[in-house]
Amino acid sequence: MLELSQQPQGIDMSETTQNSPATDVADEGRRNLLKMAGVSAAALTAVSFGAPLRAQTAEWDKTFPQSDAVEHSKVEFTNRYGITLVGDLYMPAERPEGPMPALAIAGPFGAVKEQAAGLYAQTMAERGFVTLAFDPSYVGESGGQPRSVASPDINTEDFMAAIDFLGLHDSVDREKLGIIGICGFGGMALNAVAADKRVKAVATTSMYDMSRVMAKGYYDSLTDEQRAAGLEAMSRQRWEDAQSETPALAGGLPDSLDGIDDPVIRMYHAYYKDPERGYHARSVNSNDGWTVTTPLSFMNMPLLTYIDEISPRPMLVIAGSEAHSRYFSEDAVAAAAEPKELMIIDGADHVDLYDQVDIIPFDKLEAFFSQNLA
Template sequence: MKIRIKSLTTSLLCLSLIIPGVAFAAKKQAWDKIFTKSDKVDHEKVSYKNRFGITVSADKYQPKGLDKSQKHPAIVIGTPYGGVKEQGAGIYAQAMAERGFVTIAFDESYNGESGGKPRRVSSPDIFVEDFSAGVDYLGSLAFVDRDRIGAIGICGSGAFAITAAQVDHRIKAIATASMYDMSRFMRNGWKDGMTDEQRNKTLDQLAVQRWKDVDGRTPELTPAFPSKPVDKIPEGLDPITSEFFEYYAMKRGHHPNSIAAFTKTSAMSFMNFPLMDHIKSISPRPILFIMGEKAHSRYFTEDAYTMAAEPKELYIVPGARHIDLYDRIDMIPFDKLTSFFTKALK
C-alpha cells in the first residue's frame, strides 16, 4: 500500500535556583490520565531541572507501601513522539511500579507541563538530555539505588533513550517499544526514500519559515490533531496517518496536552543531529528492543537491533501495530520488561 510522504510527515511532526536533578513536589491534582489509576501504587507529580535549566514535569509512581529504608531499582520513561506523560508513558510507568520499580514518566522540555519557551519546540539534543535529567532526579531519591537505574523509550523517545545511554553510563539498561528514529526519518524520509533534491527543497522551505518566524515573532507550528476527540477517522488518509489519528485524535488516546504539533523549524535540528550513531558503545549494558509484528515502524527497530552490540534482544509482539504498544495493556509485554529489568538492574 502506497504511503504519501507529505501526509506521513504531517502526522509525525503533528505527531529559586535549583541544582539539576534536585526536585520539588508539585501540588496534588485530580487524576488527569487517559488510563485508570492503580490502587497498587502511589503517585505524585514532581518537577526538576535539566542541565539547560528547563523545568521538566513528571509523574512519579512507586509501589504502595514501599520500604524507604531500602534502596530500590528505578526506571525513567519517555513519551511517544508528540505524546505526553498522561498517555502511554504513564501506562508503562504505573505498570512497572506495580511490579516493584520506582518510575517516572516525563514531558519533554517545551511540551506538556514541562517548561521552556517558545512552546512546542522539538529538540533531539534537549530531549536526549531530558532522559539524563530524569536519572538525576531518580538518583536524588534516598530510596533509589543509583547503580540500578534503567530507561524505557516509546516511539521517538526510544531513540532518545538509546542516544542518552551512549554517553550516560548511569543508565544501566534500556528498553524501546515501537521505536522511531526521528533524525533518520526527517533527514532521509520514509524508508530512506528522500532524494538530495527533495532534502534541499525542504531546507529551502525551512529557511523561508525561519524568516517568517522572525518577522512574526511567534514560531509557526505544524498542523495539529483536533483539540477535542472525534468519533471517526477522516476519509482519504493513508494507513499510517490514519493510525496516528486513531490514537491522538480519538477517545482512545486523546489528551488536551498532546496536540502532536511542533514548531516547523524544529525539523532543522533533527536533520543536523543524528541519533544512535554510537549505539555499539552501550555494550555491555543490555538493550531490549520491542516491536509489533504488524508495526509500520519496525524497520527502525530491526536496523537498530542489527547495529547494537551484545547483549541485546529483539522481542516481537504478535499482531501488534505501532500504536498498540502505546496503550494496549493486553499486548504490551510487561512480564518481559519486568524480567529484563529485574535481571539487568539486580
C-alpha cells in the same frame, strides 16, 4: 517534518500563499509529519524560559485509570540547559525497606506523560520499580520556549536529567537505574544510554529514529533534491517566525477521517484523537502540531551514531510485527553490540504498544529490568 511517502489524501494544511518547489515540499512535509508521530501541540505560554506549564487541575488527568497499588506524586527537576521538567513519580504502595531500582520513561514523540509513558510507569511501579514519567522540554507541563519544539540533543538530555533526579531520590538505588523509551523517545533513550554510563539497562517499544526519518524520509527514500528543498523552505521560515510572536505550527491530525484511507494516519487518529483512548489536552499529537522548523536539527544531527557504545549494558527493543516503524527497531539492533534483544509482538501495530495492556509485554519488561538492575 519531512519525509517521502504518499501524501495522505483529504488533509488540507496549506499555510503559505507562495507557490514554489521548496514551498510544495514543505507543505508535503507538514502533511507527512503526521506519519512520523501523529502531530500536534497546545501552543501555551510559560512564565519564563525554564518555568513549567502548570496543570489546570489537581485531579487525576491521565488517559488510563489510577491504580490503588501505586502512590503517585508530581515532581519537578531541571535539565542541564536550565529547563524545568515536570514528571509523575510512581512508587509501589507496599515496598521493601531500603532503596529500590528505578526507571525513567518518556514518549511517544509528541505525547505527554499522562498518556503512554504514564501507563508504562504506573504498571512498572505495580511490579516493584520506582518510575518517573516525564514531559520533555517544550512539551506538556515542562518548561521551555517556544512551545511544541523537539531537539535530538535537548530531548536526549531530558532523559539524563531524569536519571539525575532518580539518583538523588531517597527511595532509589542509584546503581540500579534503567530507561524505557516509547516511539520517537525510544531513539532518544538509546542515544542517552550510549553516553550516560549511569544507566544499567534500556528498553524501547515501537522505536523511531526521528533524525533518520526526518533526514531521509521513510525507508530512506528522500532524494537529495527533496532534502535540499525542504531545508531551503524551513530556513526561510525562520525569518517568518522571527517576525512573529510565535513560530508557525505544522498542523495536526484531522478531526475527521472522511476521505482519508492512509492506514498510518488512521492508526494515529484512533489513539490521539479518541477521548476514550489517548486524547489529552496537552498532547502535541492530539492538537495543533510541532513547529514547522522542528526538523532542522534532527536533519543535521544523527541520533544513533554511537549506539554500539550502549554495550556491555543490555538493550531490549520491542516492536509490533505489523508496525510501519518496525525497520527502525530491526536496524538499531543490527547496529548495536551485544547484549541485545529484538522482540517482535505478533499481530501488533505501532500504536498497539502505546496502550493495549494485553499486548504490551510487561512480563518481559519486568523480567528484563529485574535481572539487569539486580
